[in-house]
Amino acid sequence: MNVLVCISTLMLIMGCNDHLAKLKTGKEGQVLPRVNLLLMDSTTQINTSNIPIGKPIVIFLFSPYCPYCQAQTREIIDKQAELSEIRFYMVSAFPISTLKEYYKMFNLEKYPNITVAQDKQGFFRTYLNPPGFPYQAIYGRDKKLLYAFLGIVKLDNIKDFISQ
Numbered sequence: 073m074n075v076l077v078c079i080s081t082l083m084l085i086m087g088c089n090d091h092l093a094k095l096k097t098g099k100e101g102q103v104l105p106r107v108n109l110l111l112m113d114s115t116t117q118i119n120t121s122n123i124p125i126g127k128p129i130v131i132f133l134f135s136p137y138c139p140y141c142q143a144q145t146r147e148i149i150d151k152q153a154e155l156s157e158i159r160f161y162m163v164s165a166f167p168i169s170t171l172k173e174y175y176k177m178f179n180l181e182k183y184p185n186i187t188v189a190q191d192k193q194g195f196f197r198t199y200l201n202p203p204g205f206p207y208q209a210i211y212g213r214d215k216k217l218l219y220a221f222l223g224i225v226k227l228d229n230i231k232d233f234i235s236q
Contacts, residue, residue, distance in 0.1 A: 095220045096220075097217065101216055102217055104123065104211050104217070105195075105199060106119055107191065108193075109189035112168070112172055112188055123159065125214055127159050127213060129210075130209070130211070130230065131209040132161065133202050133209075134207075138205045140223065146178070147226075148160060148227065152183055154227070154231070155231075160186045162180075163188075163190075163196055165191050166190070171188055203222060204223075208220065210230060210234060
């Protein structure tokens with residue numbers, strides 16, 4: 073009987089690892105909203121309305137202290153050769169000094185398709201209402217929301233969802 077319980081538990085755990093926490097936001101199909109974000113130089117602000125169409129966008133909401141966010145960042149870096157067509161906007165409301173440490177820790181300045189920015193007003197936290205981190209909102213080439221995910225997402229899955 074114990075063996076049966078152990079095998080059932082193991083199968084449940086393995087099944088959970090392959091399941092993506094795809095979330096319904098109620099904003100699917102809506103265009104990426106306009107919001108100002110502060111870049112790592114502490115001076116330059118970008119507005120999301122100025123992000124050009126034509127390439128998919130991932131808004132990656134994160135906490136610099138979250139080990140899952142760090143793991144997702146490592147995967148993004150490790151698979152850069154396959155992801156160069158996707159624009160990643162790593163967004164957090166944490167203080168700019170903390171974000172700069174994260175930026176330096178992962179040498180994110182080396183990747184032209186990755187932008188780290190501070191959301192000073194916490195707009196995305198309110199707009200997307202993520203239940204936790206990491207949280208990734210995937211926008212298509214037309215800047216319309218396709219999907220949102222909670223937790224670590226295999227980047228092959230992101231590529232698959234964008235190509236649909």
